[in-house]
Structures are given as structure tokens and as C-alpha cells.
Amino acid sequence: MTSACGEPVHNSVIMEVAGLLDACGMAVAPGIVLIEGGRVRAAGRPEEIGGVSPEIPKVQRHDLLVMPGLVNAHTHLDLSGPGPWPPAGADFRGWVGRVRELRSKADAASRRQSIERGIELSLAGGTTLVGDIAGTPPDESIDLLRASPLRGVVYIEFFGIGQGEAAASRAMQAACERWPSCDRGVSLGLSPHAPYSCGPTVFESAADLKRPVVTHLAETQAEVELLRSGTGDLREMLEIDIGVWGDDVGVPGCHPVDAVIAPLQRAGGAAVHGNWLEERHIADLVHAGISLVYCPRASASFGHAPPMLPTHPWQALHAAGGLVALGTDSLLCLDTPDRISVLDEMRLLSQRDAIPGDTLLAMATVSGASVLGVDSAKVQIGPEASGLIGCPIGDGFGETPLALLDRVLARQEPPEWVLPPQKVLKQDIPTKF
Ligand SMILES: [Zn+2]
Structure with missing residues (x-):
């Protein structure tokens, strides 16, 4: 895998998904997320993500709603x-x-x-x-x-x-x-x-x-x-x-x-x-x-x-x-x-x-992070995210992000990792404690 300028592009992928949803303001459907070097480099509506090297592989997963870990x-x-x-x-x-x-x-x-x-x-x-x-x-x-x-x-x-x-x-x-x-x-x-x-x-x-x-x-x-x-x-x-x-x-x-x-x-x-x-x-x-x-x-x-x-x-x-x-x-x-x-x-x-699904998503992400004294950026679809999951939505492609979440909550499958959490090698987690 190489980038347009010939430099190797490690672990880069563009995912087109049914929707992106977090408890910090991200709610788009459909959505695109660019993952590079184990980090979210860009995320949003398909038309908002431009200027990406054509060398980066694209994956289409219209069966997934992507949310923070x-x-x-x-x-x-x-x-x-x-x-x-x-x-x-x-x-x-x-x-x-x-x-x-x-x-x-x-x-x-x-x-x-x-x-x-x-x-x-x-x-x-x-x-x-x-x-x-x-x-x-x-x-x-x-x-x-x-x-x-x-x-x-x-x-x-x-x-x-x-x-x-x-x-x-x-x-x-x-x-x-x-x-x-x-x-x-x-x-x-x-x-x-x-x-x-x-x-x-x-x-x-x-x-x-x-x-x-x-x-x-x-x-x-x-x-x-x-x-x-x-x-x-x-x-x-x-x-x-x-x-x-x-x-x-x-x-x-x-x-x-x-x-x-x-x-x-x-x-x-x-x-x-x-x-x-x-x-x-x-x-x-x-x-x-x-x-x-x-x-x-x-x-x-x-x-x-x-x-x-x-x-x-x-x-x-x-x-x-x-x-x-x-x-x-x-x-x-x-x-x-x-x-x-x-x-x-x-x-x-x-x-x-x-x-309601949005109440539950906040409880399962930002509220939990706050209880643990961890910055909410870790559970937001953004560069500091410590992981992203994809949840099956059946044939809900085309619906609103919250309707997609309702579909996820009506099903029973486990989530899959779109961006798995990385092992933390140093003391890099500023907490309130
Ligand atoms: Zn207990």
C-alpha cells in the first residue's frame, strides 16, 4: 500500500458506513471515516471528506452504524x-x-x-x-x-x-x-x-x-x-x-x-x-x-x-x-x-x-468516561478516540442516525471493531485524579 507521493501508507482505510453517531455532536448518515495509523483522521458526511489519496483503500460497510468504543x-x-x-x-x-x-x-x-x-x-x-x-x-x-x-x-x-x-x-x-x-x-x-x-x-x-x-x-x-x-x-x-x-x-x-x-x-x-x-x-x-x-x-x-x-x-x-x-x-x-x-x-x-437511544449512548460513553475521570475525547468519533465500533443495522441503510441506533438496540449481535483500541505504552492519560 502506498500513498500518492510514494510514501508507505500504514493501516490506512476509508470506510463508507450507514452512519456515524456519538454523544458529542456527530450524527450523520451515511458517513465516511478515514483511519490512518490507528487514528481517526477525518469523519463526517461523504461530501465533507475530500482530498484523500486515491491510493488509500476504500471499504463499503453499509450494514454498520459506527460509534465510539x-x-x-x-x-x-x-x-x-x-x-x-x-x-x-x-x-x-x-x-x-x-x-x-x-x-x-x-x-x-x-x-x-x-x-x-x-x-x-x-x-x-x-x-x-x-x-x-x-x-x-x-x-x-x-x-x-x-x-x-x-x-x-x-x-x-x-x-x-x-x-x-x-x-x-x-x-x-x-x-x-x-x-x-x-x-x-x-x-x-x-x-x-x-x-x-x-x-x-x-x-x-x-x-x-x-x-x-x-x-x-x-x-x-x-x-x-x-x-x-x-x-x-x-x-x-x-x-x-x-x-x-x-x-x-x-x-x-x-x-x-x-x-x-x-x-x-x-x-x-x-x-x-x-x-x-x-x-x-x-x-x-x-x-x-x-x-x-x-x-x-x-x-x-x-x-x-x-x-x-x-x-x-x-x-x-x-x-x-x-x-x-x-x-x-x-x-x-x-x-x-x-x-x-x-x-x-x-x-x-x-x-x-x-x-431513548441517544440517552443510552451518552450513558454508555461520555457519562462513563466522566465517572472514570477520563477525557470525553476518548469516546468521541475524532482523533483522540480510543476505539470505534461498528454495529449491525440489518437493512436500515438510508435511515437517520438515531433510527439506525434503534435498529442496533433491537438486535442482539455483538459489535465489531472498526478501529480497535491500542495498547497504551506510556502515561498519556490526563485524568482529574
Ligand atoms: Zn459490583
């Missing part, structure tokens, strides 16, 4: 090996027990295998940025993600209630001293697991350390009961199954959101799930600048979706101006064994709840 703002890649299936339904305590057993049996080699599979499945799902929760020890997650083409944040998970709080805080401090905040496109974040498994000083320590912070919040009714009254299924799990509940554990006597909102606000953190928020929390969370990562299929697996909840609170939060991104949670909650993708979360919300 997707952001999975909450996943657990180390749970991508064999695991408890189907998901627990109402038996959250039993499911946690099976996951704990799985993790306790895993050695470094099997953890690596699971994480590598999780990375492969994420890439198969068109993912370019992840918010990954790393179990303990987190070494494999950090090393493998930093060596992969994925970008984002690895949040190390911590547990500690009662007397265990001090050890969790010390471990957080040690992790921050050991790993740089950002390397090869992946930042190091902290995840106090949840308000029922981490005491208040653990959340305060996370906020002190100035790293990205995320926590599971208001996931189950049992969590609300435990925080309010110190009773119920989760109390039994902590006391009997795990053996960490004792007289030294304080009961906050309030809803989980009220228990952690102050340190989470101080950390600029995000909350995952939020299935059992109360109406008053919507304004509180928006005011505190706390974003929400919603995992629709995980919520459905555990019975936190219609008809159990008439509507999930994410819509109220979004309508009030809150930032809401999409996550998948672990592969153990998903019905797509061949991929881990928020495209399938978009499909569920489109098909089940009739959420």
Missing part, C-alpha cells in the same frame, strides 16, 4: 471464570457465599486466567474503558489491565467493619504508596465495598487518599435494614457466614446513602446500583455531585427491577441532572457468555423501558 463503568473482571450460575435471584446472601468460596479457592494463575478472559470478553463487547473492581490481592488485575488495550480505573476493593476498619484503612494507604495513580492508561482507584461491609472510617480514609472512589450502594433491601437497625439477612451473613460482626460494630441507624454521602462527596466518588434509593436522595446525590453507575442486567438478576421496583431510581436522578453511567457488574450476572458489554445493557433499557 463503549465504557463499562462497573465490572469485576476477576469473576470472569466459571462461577455460580444462574444468578441468585432473591438469595443474595447465598450468592455472596458462593462468590466468596470461589475467590478463596482461586490462586494467582486462576485469577490471571479469569481476568484475561474478562479482558477478552470486554473487548469482544466493544469496550474501550472499564471501571474494574479488583479483589484481593489486586496485583493481577492491575498488571493485566495495564498491559491490555483497555483504559480506565482499577478500583481495589476493601472490606472492614468494627475492629477491621483500621486494617482496611492501612491497606488502602499501602496500596496508594505501592502503585502510581496512573500508568499506561489505567488509574488506580479505591473501592470501600459497601456501607454494610465497610465502617465509616474506611470511607473517610478513601476520601483522604485523593484517588478515584466507588462503592456499591443501596443494592438490596437487606442492606437498608442492616444500616437502619442492625438486623436481617446481611447481619446473619456478616456474623455467621463471615464471622466479622461483633459488639465493636456500630449501627449507623440511618439509610446507607445517609451513612456515606459525606465522605463520598468529599472523594468526588461514584455509587454503583442505587436500587433502593429513597426519593429524597435524588436531590441529595445531585447536590453532592455523586454519580451513579447503573447495572440493569445485574439489578434484574437480583430482583431489583420491574416488577419488584416500578421504576429504578436512575431515571429520577438523570432527570434531576445527575450523572448516570452504565455498568455490567460481573459476568456472573450476565446472559451473554461470549461478551461483557454495556451495549447489551442499552438493549435491555431500550427494549424493556423504551429509553
